[in-house]
Amino acid sequence: MKTDKVASNGPGALWNRWIASIDIRSYTMIFALIGIWVLFSFMSDFFLTSRNLSNLFVQMSVTAVLAIGMLLVIVAGHIDLSVGSIVGLTGGLAAILQVWAKWPTWSVVIVTILAGVLIGLIQGWWVAYRSVPAFIVTLGGMMAFRGILTGITKGQTVAPMQESFRTIGQSYLPQGVGLFLGIVIAAALLYGLWNARRSRIKYGFEVGSPLIDTGKAVFFIALTFIFIFLMSSYKGVPFPFLLVIIFAVIFTFLANKTTFGRHIYAIGGNNEAARLSGINIKRRTLMVFVLSATMASIAGIMQVARLNAATISSGTMYELDAIAACVIGGTSLMGGRGKISGVIIGALVMASLDNGMSIMNVESFWQQITKGAILVLAVWIDIYSQNRKKSGKVA
Incomplete structure (x- = not known):
C-alpha cells in the first residue's frame, strides 16, 4: 500500500495529472x-x-x-x-x-x-x-x-x-500608470492562484502541484510586463x-x-x-x-x-x-x-x-x-x- 501511495505521488503521476489538467x-x-x-x-x-x-x-x-x-x-x-x-x-x-x-x-x-x-x-x-x-x-x-x-x-x-x-x-496611458497597472495585474494573478488553491483545499478537492501553478502565474506575469515594456517604448498602453x-x-x-x-x-x-x-x-x-x-x-x-x-x-x-x-x-x-x-x-x-x-x-x-x-x-x-x-x- 505504501508503494502504491508513493507511486501515485511520484514524478510520473504528477506529470500525468498535469497533462490531464491542461486545456x-x-x-x-x-x-x-x-x-x-x-x-x-x-x-x-x-x-x-x-x-x-x-x-x-x-x-x-x-x-x-x-x-x-x-x-x-x-x-x-x-x-x-x-x-x-x-x-x-x-x-x-x-x-x-x-x-x-x-x-x-x-x-x-x-x-x-x-x-x-x-x-x-x-x-x-x-x-x-x-x-x-x-x-x-x-x-x-x-x-x-x-x-x-x-x-x-x-x-x-x-x-x-x-x-x-x-x-x-x-x-495612451502614461508610463507610470502602465507600470502600476502591471503590478496590479501581477498581484491579482497571485491572489487568484492563492485563493483558488485555498478554496479547493477547503472543500476537499484535489489540488495541483504548487510548482506548476506558480510556474503558470510567473509565465503570465512575465508576459504582462513584457507587454507593458513594449507599449511603453512607443507611447504607452x-x-x-x-x-x-x-x-x-x-x-x-x-x-x-x-x-x-x-x-x-x-x-x-x-x-x-x-x-x-x-x-x-x-x-x-x-x-x-x-x-x-x-x-x-x-x-x-x-x-x-x-x-x-x-x-x-x-x-x-x-x-x-x-x-x-x-x-x-x-x-x-x-x-x-x-x-x-x-x-x-x-x-x-x-x-x-x-x-x-x-x-x-x-x-x-x-x-x-x-x-x-x-x-x-x-x-x-x-x-x-x-x-x-x-x-x-x-x-
Whole structure:
C-alpha cells in the first residue's frame, strides 16, 4: 500500500495529472498566435516593432469588446448577427449628437450606451418572449439598423469629433500608470492562484502541484510586463486595450462567479434541464441580448473615437469577426462552453492576421479567404474534440 501511495505521488503521476489538467484547446490557440507572430516577423521586420504591436492592440480592441458581449449569447445557445450594424448605428448616433447637436462627450456616451440597451431589450424580447429564432431576429436587425444609420446620417460621413471624445479611442496611458497597472495585474494573478488553491483545499478537492501553478502565474506575469515594456517604448498602453482588460475582468467575474453566469452556461448546456431546475430562461435570454447590444454600442463609441468619424459602412462584417474570435477562442457554437480569455486570444488571432497580411500587402480577398478557412478549421476542431469526448465516455 505504501508503494502504491508513493507511486501515485511520484514524478510520473504528477506529470500525468498535469497533462490531464491542461486545456489543450486554449494552449493550441496560444501557440497558433505565437506561430502567426513568428511567421509575420520573418516576413517583415516591422511586424514585431513596438509601434505596430501598439496599433495591433488598438485594432483588436473593437473586435474583442464585441466578442466579449457575443460570448454569453453563444454560450446560451443563440447567435447575434446584428452587432456590426449596432456598432455602425450607435457610432453614427454618437457622431450626430456631438458634431451636429454639439452635445458634450459625457452625455453622448451615456445616451449611446442607453440606445444599445434599448436595442438589446427589443431584440431580446422577440427571442425570449415571442420565441422568434435569434438568427432571424438579429438578421432582421442587421438589415434594419444599417438602413436606419443611412437614414439618420443621410449617407454622409459625420466628423470631426471633439478632442475629449477622441481620447476614448486614441489616447495612451502614461508610463507610470502602465507600470502600476502591471503590478496590479501581477498581484491579482497571485491572489487568484492563492485563493483558488485555498478554496479547493477547503472543500476537499484535489489540488495541483504548487510548482506548476506558480510556474503558470510567473509565465503570465512575465508576459504582462513584457507587454507593458513594449507599449511603453512607443507611447504607452493604449486606452482602448485598457477598456478590453476591464470588460474582460467584469465579464469573467459575471460568467464564473455569479448565479446569472452559471445559469447561462446551464441553459446552453441543457435547456430542458435548466428549465426543470427552475431557471427563468426567458429573463436570462433577454439579458444576454441586452449585454451583447450594450457592448456593441461601447464598441461603436470606440470605433468612432479611433477613426474620428462615423460612416455608413462602419461596423460592416464585424459580427463575423466577433463570432470567429469566439469560436477560435474555444467557444462552442452548440452552447454551454466558452471562456473570456479564449475570446481575447481569438480576437488577437483575427487582428494579427489582418495586420500581418496588410503589412505584406496581401490583397483583401485573400485576407477574407484566410480568415474564413481558419473559422471553418476552428469549428471542425471543436466538433472533433466533442466527438472524441463523447466516444470516450461511451467507451
